[in-house]
Amino acid sequence: MSKLTPKFVKDVDQPGSYQDGRGLILRVSATLRKSWVFRYMLAKQRHDLALGTFPALSLRDARLEADKYRLDIARGVDPAAERAKAKAAKASRATTSHTFRASAERYIRTHSSSWSKKHHQQWQNSLTKHVYPVIGGFRIAEVDTDDILDVLTPIWSKIPVTANRIRNRIELVLDAAKALKLRQGENPARWRGHLDKLLPKQSHTVVPFPSPTPSRTAELLARLDSLDGAAARAVEFAILTATRNQEVSGAQWAEIDWEEKIWLIPAGRMKAGKAHRVPLTDQMIEVLRQQVGKHAKWIFLNSWRTGPIPGNAMARVLDQLKVDGVVPHGFRSTFRTWAAEETDHQREVCEMALAHTLNSKVEAAYNRGDLLDKRRALMEDWGRFLAANAPQVRGKVSEVSEMPPNPGSDPAKVQPAA
Template sequence: MAKLTQSFLRAIENPGSYHDERGLMLRVRANGTKSWILRYQLNNRRHDLGLGSFPMVSLKAARLAVDTLRLELSQGIDPLSKRASLIQNEQASKAHAIVTFRLEAERYIATHRQSWKNVRHVQQWSNSLRDHVYPLLGEMPVSHITTERVLDVLVPIWSTIPETAFRLRNRIELVLDAAKARMLREGENPARWRGHLDKLLPRQKRVKVPFEAMPTDRLGPFVRRLDSMDSTAARACELLIYTACRSNEVCNALWTEFDLAAGIWTIDAARMKAAKVHRVPLSMGAISTLEQQQGKHPVYVFPNARRSGSLPGNAIRRVMEDLVVGDYVPHGFRSTFRTWAAEYTNYPKEICEMALAHALENKVEAAYNRGDLLDKRRQLMNDWATFISVGAMINLDLETTD
């Protein structure tokens, strides 16, 4: 039989606990508030579960709630544990709702940037997302991103800038995979290509366009003009040509890497594309270029204008643009070197490829040939420097590229 009545509930003011039936009771506090409690035992332990305040929860509603909870108890369900789980899921849902694609992408970049060898790779990630993805998806919760939203990003650029579009698709997929791993979204990845977007977007014909390389007969006159420029970027361009190294390897060069007396430049594996230490034999032309940089900075061979770090990655290209040499790019000098080695010398292919820090194509040969052929490569680089200096005596109009 019920012990509590509506009139009693409205009238009672003395603090205490007033029992009804089946573990239901009303708790009256000193400040006058009244709240419903279900007291039950589970696994020989007593538990009190709040059911709301009176009169917002009526006596009838409280009794109906007790009936439901007692039924769950008979099925082995702990109401307190169930409530805690519901609260946790609700909090997780709210947290997921406020983690936007921009936040998750920035987290992904920050997490993986140390494993990316090239600083340009970090910039490419950030810039491409900023220009093409963030305007549409940046403020959208990662849990809400669907196939339609991904297509909104990709369709407008899929045919006009296909290489960028394909890389963006992969980057979106990686960010959303990371979000799923962090329990921020569920289901299939809407940016997945195979078996998903490949059915919704036309297959691209991705043609690799080689870097514009300066012809060998134009190199000497270009170096002569370069030598007349009094700038750090011009000296960096000279060293890049003499050593056939990559722009980032040259621009970020440190004095601690050089042994000018021995004529060796040792580039740490962390700065190399192949993640292997690369020893570069220095010709007299390369050493002369380095000597011109001595005393300009204690750490960086080619410091930036503010002397706060190394030369920017695009500085060498700007020098080439200032000299108006057409569409040739810094990386193209590596192709120029390789063309010269093939057409003007008899050096074996493996020596030429090792000078470019390329891995040997034959894996068996690479496994057994663990030397770096430094002495033979030194002869090659000395011949290359001689070719450049002889060519520098030729008067050729570099502004004519036809």
């Protein structure tokens, strides 16, 4: 007959061993920690098998565990030997698979579904180039501060931005490994109160992208008319929309809503991983109409007609026009400067036009829309400014009286207006 009751197990506050019967024992330590032990005899030897602690393991569950082991013993199986064998197998696996590289790859597989393609590639590239050659083969449990310094010291001052990102990525991998009980103790890659005392202070000089003045941008937009080709049209579209190089070069017809006059860039192609709507003005649509019918999928087709223009195609256009000190991304800075200095449009409207995340979390929480109508007015003002400040008359932008059908469905049948 059982001697213990749930109430007794809960209330007992005297150190000692308390028998429940048939080998099940409740042990209470000097610190009043309560643990369950199953005692049994096998081959004339006594064994004490730890089952767990109370209250995580209740009296009822402890009895069930003991019953399970009694069945094993009746079959001639030694529970203690089986447990030791399992631990040995786990330790053996740890020496071969629980390396830093294996843990990092597991972390990437777990989280990459929520990352952009670019962010995923950056993780892979930075770890492969700077981390795996140094500590990739180390057991995750043994990576220490000296190992982290071996990774970071050669690149800390040379490529500070990348070095900081690598430190953070190592810290995340080690935190995940600790959560999986693959390592213990403090994280040797943590910054505050640890590596900040061991690494020199970095120079955080911000070098902005070279960008032209708004009036020079208007001149450049006019000069682009003299060039043929998809890359030149892509530069025009980038200037008018104030979007990023890769967003323009990879633009697809399926993203264009002719009826609503919207370019919907999917989350997978955005830097922040969030879909972005761009209001299309008549000037932007004029550029698109020049590309209609050239390919079923890509708006700005490469010269081999195999896919979109490459990432450096727009920069080559600027080189062809002998535009010094300007890169395609710089047009975004030009637009933002013009919007701040020459217009009365609200700051959040200008930031959303650039697909920037609002700095204030409170502001972002309350402002969940994308201010499309206000951004449309802003982009129309930008287009009018560029047209008005062009050094030569480019001709009036024709009104689009009838939108062409969506070329994503059958572009071969859609021809640009004469």
